[in-house]
Each structure stands twice: as C-alpha cells, then as structure tokens.
Amino acid sequence: MQVLKADTSVKVVMGPFVDVADGYTPETGIVLNNCDERALIKHDGGSVTVLDSGTNTWAAITNMDGYYNLTLTAANLDTEGMLTIAIQDDSICLPVIARFMVVNANVYDSLFAAAATDYLQVDPVQLGGGTQSLTDLKDFADSGYDPATNKAGAQVVGINADAITAASIHSGAVDKIIDEVVEGTITVRQALNLMLAVLTGKSSGGATATLTFRDTGDTKDRLVVTVDANGNRTAVGTRDGS
Secondary structure (H helix, E strand, O other): OEEEEOOOOEEEEEOOOEEOOOOOOEOOOOOHHHOOEEEEEOHHHOOEEEOOOOOOOEEEOOOOOOOEEEEEOOHHHOOOEEEEEEEEOOOOEOOEEEEEEEEOHHHHHHHHOOOOOOOOOOOOOEEOOEEOOHHHHHHHHHHOOOOOOOOOOOOOOOOOOOOOOHHHOOHHHHHHHHOOEEEOOEEHHHHHHHHHHHHHOOEEOOOOOEEEEEOOOOOOEEEEEEEOOOOOEEEEEEEOOO
C-alpha cells in the first residue's frame, strides 16, 4: 500500500490493465474518460469522485505496457485515511483497484523527506491531565516532583527490577519522602532515628522509673520515658528524633 501526502498533488501508477478475454495481454489504449468505472473513494466509504482526464492527467507509461500514470489533485487527497481507486472498462480490460493511505504532511515528511528535513511531532500535550511544557519536564528531572510547580504525572503500571538505581533518584525527591510527617509533628526521618535508638542504641535506667535511650552515635538522649513497677510507659519526657 502506497502512502500519500495529504493535500498534495501526486502521480500514482495504475495497472496492469490486461485484456478482459484472455486475462494477460496488456491493454495499451485505455482512455480514462471512456472507462465504465473510474471512481476515487475516500476514507471510510466517504465521498466518491468520478475521475476525469481534464483534471486527473492520464498517460501511458513508456516501455511498461498496460501501466498508466494518474495524477491525483490536492482536492482528491483532502481526507486522511484509506483511499481506493477503481478503474474498469467492462468490454476491454479487467478491473484495476489500487489502495493508498493518505497521511498528514508532518507524518509523511518525517518518513520520506530528506534527512533532517522534518521530524515526527511528539509534543507532550497531555501528561497527568494538564498541558505540559518541556520546562515542566526538565524541572521534574532536576528537582523531583513538586505539585506546586510541576504538573508532570503518569500512571505507572510496571517497573523492571533494575529500572531504578540510587544514581537515578534525585536526592531532593528522597528528602521529600523521608521528611513527610507521619504523626503529629514526627517525620519519617525522625521516626527512624527514634526506632534506631530504642532498638540498637545504648540505654540506661533499667529497673528504675526512668529509662533513657541514646542515639547510635551516643551523642544525645533520643528518648526518655517514665515507667511504672511493671515496666509500662506512663509518660514520655524527651522525644528527640532530630
């Protein structure tokens, strides 16, 4: 199937036209306007145009018996999609049917024009429900996602096991995650520091009413709590996750 550029006149090759009786002898004298059928049908069974040699030049191709050049006008190619041409002279030749795909200029030129002449248009018009600019995407890559300034968004349906590496994650994005408040005023980062102190840091005050848990570097008290005779915490004096 030949691809044609929309709204642009072009010559196409029609054939072979062969004898209706034996099915193989080339017919070299086909006259377009004498044919019983000479129809151009636009996309999706749209309008049917009767081809006319007055506007659609018709000429036999030298040294190619049974083949003809047919000129299609810009008006013939004003509808993108499938285009069908059918030509038949019932008493002279078998029917010849040719099918074409009409595409817009940008698509055609990106495929067939000289190198660096045109490129397929891939503007980021819609990501996450809003019009995007390349600045939005650059900011997203440089600084991580910030709903106040960046609108880029996408639905992730799957991630390869090795798709995300430490180098590919911006530190600013990580900070936004671990500095998110999870309860009261305590952030994820602070909660991790408190858990590390209780689980792995030094402690003092065992068997007394006050228990103290130090940070892992043993530089300060992370958590100081009051307990009853059964060891149940009744009050928290210091809770330092900074």
